[in-house]
Amino acid sequence: MNEYLVLVVEDDKPIRNLITTTLKMNDYRYITAVKGNEAIMLSASHKPDIIILDLGLPDIDGVEVIEHIRTWSDVPIIIVSARSEDRDKITALDKGADDYLTKPFSVEELLARLRVIQRRLMRSEDVSFTEFINGRLRIDYVSGCVYLDDEELHLTPIEYKLLCLLAKNVGKVLTHKYIIQSVWGTPADNNEASLRVFMATLRKKLSDSSQALIQTHIGIGYRMMKL
Amino acid sequence: MNEYLVLVVEDDKPIRNLITTTLKMNDYRYITAVKGNEAIMLSASHKPDIIILDLGLPDIDGVEVIEHIRTWSDVPIIIVSARSEDRDKITALDKGADDYLTKPFSVEELLARLRVIQRRLMRSEDVSFTEFINGRLRIDYVSGCVYLDDEELHLTPIEYKLLCLLAKNVGKVLTHKYIIQSVWGTPADNNEASLRVFMATLRKKLSDSSQALIQTHIGIGYRMMKL
């Protein structure tokens, strides 16, 4: 499973399909755009982790897309272009592109270059955004550890997922259905019994017997309170 | 004025001169190496900001140089190689290279790719050490030796890589997938069984039977504890 979201900007349908099929087979999530303005809108609304951009677009030039996105975002951009002139490469790279592949390109090389970027993204994840603190509870998403009053808790994979889900939506009531869908991935399964068991163990581990942190909403679901 | 120090590793004198002249004209500082082992020593002693590496070296293969340096450092490495096969590119990129240029290359493109890296370096300054000490364990990355209480351990290549990976991410939980990708370089391989065996032998060699140093996170991965 791969959590990276890739924005593919390419007006040529066969190539777009080639890229998206490759991405799908390698467990990337992706969205696509055909025009430059569309790409700019999507990168603002969906905040992709990586952008694959063709320079020859029907409305505006790809370099303008780079410049526009670079005004607010450092998202890695890989150019995939038919233009093989040095001048084009240099312009695109200097305007903010991170890499440049010339068509026809090898999908394997594209995947390798994506992995290079992923490696870098993994290293430079910002600490402030990867930590959750609420009362006595602290989740360190980078190291994957949970603390209660600076004492480390040992959580099983499902317990950890469940806690992260509640934390990410702190203050909101999450329905049983939504929680089960998110944690188990299966939509129509009958895991409500399991969910109740996990809630019990989670509350026990969090010393939450008074249930001030994780509240039950009968007939609806659960909510983590903001403390 | 440009404060970046570039290590140029290239045995072909005309090309080396071409690169260094280009760097000089653009106000980079640089040092040069002809052999792979020399490159490893210089990158440890001088801590360059960027490395430009030719794959065809007289003593050891360039990919081995990447692997060795990557045991302790994330310094950006640009490959400049006569090998234009996809397979070579993918191998080098997966082993830790950040970019790959095929000879003959345009100096202007090389400069543009250097600027891409500089942009990134300006955003995040990170420190790398040539020695790692944690409890009774000591790793000397340059010589590639591991000590337990000043007694040298004999580790196989994969054991060493694995230990370096855990050390570089001390305190963090690393997923099986990430470890396999980093150590074997191959994505999506089924090496989990091997990984378990290597963990066992590594723990035995580290006298870590109590597993206080290397912890298992069941269903997720492993973590080296900060002692």
Next chain:
DNA sequence: TTACGGTGTTAAGATTTCGTTAAGGCACAA
């Protein structure tokens, strides 16, 4: 009062994952 739906709690299997050992393959050197 009793019945009932939804929930909390506990414990007992069932299942998955891990650690360990040993066997076999492969490369390389003597």
Next chain:
DNA sequence: TTGTGCCTTAACGAAATCTTAACACCGTAA
């Protein structure tokens, strides 16, 4: 050839995790 490291693979018991079922509890409505 034989021997020696090194790596992979398979097998199996052990440990951890997950699911399931049973039952207690609590509020509400008949």
